[in-house]
Amino acid sequence: DTAVSQTPKYLVTQMGNDKSIKCEQNLGHDTMYWYKQDSKKFLKIMFSYNNKELIINETVPNRFSPKSPDKAHLNLHINSLELGDSAVYFCASSRTSGSAGANVLTFGAGSRLTVL
Amino acid sequence: KNQVEQSPQSLIILEGKNCTLQCNYTVSPFSNLRWYKQDTGRGPVSLTIMTFSENTKSNGRYTATLDADTKQSSLHITASQLSDSASYICVGERSNDYKLSFGAGTTVTVRA
Numbered sequence: 360d361t362a363v364s365q366t367p368k369y370l371v372t373q374m375g376n377d378k379s380i381k382c383e384q385n386l387g388h389d390t391m392y393w394y395k396q397d398s399k400k401f402l403k404i405m406f407s408y409n410n411k412e413l414i415i416n417e418t419v420p421n422r423f424s425p426k427s428p429d430k431a432h433l434n435l436h437i438n439s440l441e442l443g444d445s446a447v448y449f450c451a452s453s454r455t456s457g458s459a460g461a462n463v464l465t466f467g468a469g470s471r472l473t474v475l
Numbered sequence: 476k477n478q479v480e481q482s483p484q485s486l487i488i489l490e491g492k493n494c495t496l497q498c499n500y501t502v503s504p505f506s507n508l509r510w511y512k513q514d515t516g517r518g519p520v521s522l523t524i525m526t527f528s529e530n531t532k533s534n535g536r537y538t539a540t541l542d543a544d545t546k547q548s549s550l551h552i553t554a555s556q557l558s559d560s561a562s563y564i565c566v567g568e569r570s571n572d573y574k575l576s577f578g579a580g581t582t583v584t585v586r587a
Contacts, residue, residue: 361516400562401477402519402577449518462573463509466518 365450365467370463372440373475379436380470382431382450390414390462391433393425396469402449408433409455440474447471478502479567479578480549487584488555496581498548502567509566510539511548519564522550555585 365382372378384391392415393405407415408427422438437444447469454463482497500508507526511519523532525548529541536553536570553558562580569576 400580402564451518462568462575463506463521463524464519464575466520468516468518 362370362462363450363452363465363467365448365470367470368468369471369473371473372473374440374442376440377418377436377438378440378472379434380448380450380472381432381434382467383432384452384465385431386451386452386465388452388454388465390453391427391430392451392464393433393435394451394466396447396449398446405448406433406435423451440472442474445472445474477574477578479565481563481565481578481581484579485582485584487586490555490557490587491497492555494552494583496550496552496563496565496583498550498565500546500548500565500567500576502526502569502576504570505546506568506570506573507541508539508541508547508548509575510537511564512537513562515561515562522563522585523570525540538540552583555583557585557587559583560585 363384390409392407394402396402405419406425410430424436427433428446449469450467451464479500488494509524510522513519522534525532525541527543538551541548562582564580565578567576
């Protein structure tokens, strides 16, 4: 199946721990994103990579570090987890960035992170 | 203040009925407006995308309208089905930096 897949789907951990979420897309897209969806359901961009290069880095604590080993993968590592990090994190990809209407996003199913 | 505001926050309709969701945006300079459907526990899925020159676009039983003058969009669901139960998210894109602004979504519940 062509898709954006992310793992794990659920993640429960203690404050202070370090965790990673992995994302892979087989759509041949060259841009990938991480979004955070909080309890109010707003989707907020965190990072965007185009061909392994960071192009969007919103105001996100530096405890969050994305890594893109190739254009089909974009992983998110979170250090020293805090209660406020609890949310659903969505990976997405698009055909390209940098032209209006081109970045129609295909989202993964989400990874629900719960910090206790 | 968010650049995309949606109403109502939630609504309940009976199967087979129609409903209309509203979206007001202040995204500027404006490029296009999208509607996404997000099923519970899933990622959003694109329904429509309209540029400022388009007034309406359909995707099956979903019809989106856009009034670029009043900066309003609507999503009309015709003959609702149980599978239409989801959150519907309005998204505006800026033309200068292609940044997307997401609304909080309208949660639609279709009951038999």
